[in-house]
Amino acid sequence: MLVEHSPGTDGLQRLSPPWPFSFVATLKAARRSLMAKVDAAADLARSPDRVLLVDAILPALGGEGGRVLFVGVRAYTQGYPAILEAGGGECWTLDRDPRAERYGVGERHVTADVRCVGEVWPAARFNAVVGNGLFGFGLNTRSQQADALAAMAVVLRVGGRLVLGWNTSRASERAVESLTTPLFDARPLNGLPVRVVAAGTDHAYGFFAKRGG
Numbered sequence: 001m002l003v004e005h006s007p008g009t010d011g012l013q014r015l016s017p018p019w020p021f022s023f024v025a026t027l028k029a030a031r032r033s034l035m036a037k038v039d040a041a042a043d044l045a046r047s048p049d050r051v052l053l054v055d056a057i058l059p060a061l062g063g064e065g066g067r068v069l070f071v072g073v074r075a076y077t078q079g080y081p082a083i084l085e086a087g088g089g090e091c092w093t094l095d096r097d098p099r100a101e102r103y104g105v106g107e108r109h110v111t112a113d114v115r116c117v118g119e120v121w122p123a124a125r126f127n128a129v130v131g132n133g134l135f136g137f138g139l140n141t142r143s144q145q146a147d148a149l150a151a152m153a154v155v156l157r158v159g160g161r162l163v164l165g166w167n168t169s170r171a172s173e174r175a176v177e178s179l180t181t182p183l184f185d186a187r188p189l190n191g192l193p194v195r196v197v198a199a200g201t202d203h204a205y206g207f208f209a210k211r212g213g
């Protein structure tokens with residue numbers, strides 16, 4: 001199911017996804033909007049990028065323990081903190097949307113823009129940060145993405161992990177690489193290569209560690 005990612009060639013941040021992924025994504029979204037909520041959630045849970053996240057990435061991260069910040073919560077992410085805490089860790093959640101609070105980890109959920117996390121928590125508080133599905137879904141410009149990555153780096157300890165997930169039709173490999181390189185080194189996660197794309201999707205995951213020390 002895993003395929004290694006091949007670096008893109010243009011380095012451009014596209015404002016609208018190119019065909020075929022934009023077309024496929026539009027069809028999938030239309031299909032989900034016609035489904036009952038429960039069927040739509042099941043449909044999303046079956047998508048290869050979600051399976052990869054839930055079955056491989058989150059358990060690998062959770063196995064390392066420590067304090068983890070999961071950014072961006074929706075109804076379908078409610079089971080993720082338990083996976084991230086399975087190895088004895090402590091998961092915190094954050095979303096800028098106040099309506100998302102009910103999907104976070106109770107007392108350990110914060111409503112804030114991820115670009116301001118450095119004002120919410122002291123520096124070097126987290127062992128890992130997970131930012132999946134943010135580029136193009138709130139962090140839409142290169143400068144917003146750069147600010148968010150800089151803020152995540154503040155709250156991560158040196159060597160702490162950053163797991164990024166994004167659609168390559170919304171942010172190219174080269175764009176993500178140039179955004180992360182000043183602050184992070186690429187680092188494999190428990191057997192997963194530094195970059196993976198879920199088969200049949202444009203959803204990439206990148207594994208990084210905060211530079212410094």
Ligand SMILES: C[S@@+](CC[C@H](N)C(=O)[O-])C[C@H]1O[C@@H](n2cnc3c(N)ncnc32)[C@H](O)[C@@H]1O
Pocket residue numbers: 071072073074077094095096097100112113114115131132133134137138139
């Ligand atoms: C597409 S969903 C992704 C949810 C989840 N992270 C996942 O793995 O699927 C985007 C979520 O990120 C939140 N979000 C977008 N921009 C944000 C920002 N700048 N700061 C905090 N949360 C943000 C949105 O409110 C929404 O709940």
